[in-house]
Amino acid sequence: MNVRCCALVITCSSVCPTLAAQSRWDRQVDARITQAGATLQGRAYRLAGLAGRGTLNTGESATFSITLPAGAESALTGVCDDDCADLELSLSTNGYDIDAARGGGNAPIVRVTPAAPTTYTITVRMASCRVNPCWFAVAAFRQGPTSPHPPSR
């Protein structure tokens, strides 16, 4: 229980600094990240930072870059606001798809364990949003102890 509370505090400390000027939809996204953190914490994942966030209309996509360190398994999860019904996530490097989560609802997860520090491209696609635009974010979680430095974007 204490460990779970600690994870929530860590999650919130990386998500909450901008809470003061946030909209309702940003807050919904942050709540989803916290929720994902709580779920993944049970599998020894720690929040390593946000790969990106923004707004998308249905059918639109956005890409972000993230450099992940070698050795540890990383999980990238997409979250979105309450109007979002389907979000897709794919992870690629040098033009090759490493992992993808499509058609699986509004909380897609992709995983990767880099052999060497690698820069990945994350593509987020808003497959279905009931009221456009939908707010979304992609959070990076890593197995093992929390890194003092979040991944560079």
Place this chain on the structure above:
Amino acid sequence: MARQLRWWIVTSVGACLVIAIAYLPPRPMPLLGQRFFRVFQTFEPPTPYRLRVQELARRYRITSFELRMREYGEAMRPELERRRALELPGPTVYFADPGSLSDSARSLVRTMLGTAWSQLGLRTSKISVGVVVDVVFDRPPGGESPGHMPAANAFLLPDSTNRATCLAYVPIIYWGRPGVLTQAHPAPSRELTELLRNGLGTCGYFAAFGAPGHDIGRWLESRHYEFALDPWGLVVPPESTRAGSLLDEDKPWFWSFVYRYQPGAVECMAGHADACRRTALARGNGDLVPVVSAERQWSKPPSLAGADRYFADLVADIRPERFSRFWNSELPVDTALAMAMRMPVGEWTRRWQATIVPPIRLGPAAPFSATPLATLLGVAAVVLVMRTATRRQVR
């Protein structure tokens, strides 16, 4: 060659020459159609050069407007974010020239826009609306230049650079005339209420229903959002729309204004559901830019009579919840629209058009009373010719 024949040849060649001078370029218009032969001033068809210049000026105006609105948007950004964070309903109001109005006039405008917002049933919206109010006291010097802001409501719609903000430009034009906002203690008037409410226009749709679905958005964009210029909920008597589009059948200019519309629109006015469907669903040839203007060109009527309030009347008919499903639909436009209307698009449009313009009759339409008289005259003429021919017959 006989002398008489020579004269005939000379006359024919001379006539051909006169016709060629009159009709051939560089003066392509018939001689009798040219200005000095005309009793009344009419519009001349623009030359290709003029069309190119007009197009260039139009693009310049759009870019200039977009640039100015983005500057206003930057100025409004802190207030837009504050209102979004605190979930304060209503638009953010910005005065283009704050010194031109008294505190009470500015406060009145803010209050009236807030009232218009709540009358549309809007609360905190995903897409925030910023309204730039520009009170124009004097006519711009030197006529209309491309750099001038539009003289009617115009909108900078959300795009990929900012998906969550829609900006409306509302000019209040006095041009030297006294107006409500110039008074020491301004009070709300019906005209100002309507003007500010219409000022929310297209942005009102974005605030209420979000950004439209992909296919519907492309369709609306290509038509410059002409169906979504008037906000819903305002009960406009049909007479007022008719007068606005100069389609009052009691007026002598009625038919000349009917035929300013495209053939499809005229057919729709005549109650042809197929033409109504075609015209309503047609893709426009507008640039895909996020700028929408309610400014009308004298020479270019809308695609349908009263097109500005097509969606406003649709929302009133099918209720906002069903309209929202259409607006956000990812189905093709015709399917989504027919599903929302729960009837064929052509049929709904035909009925709607009949509320704007009483159905007209196309083709020859001789009044019944005139037909027997014309027939009698025709018969009399034939009889007269027959009698004359009979008398002249050589036996």
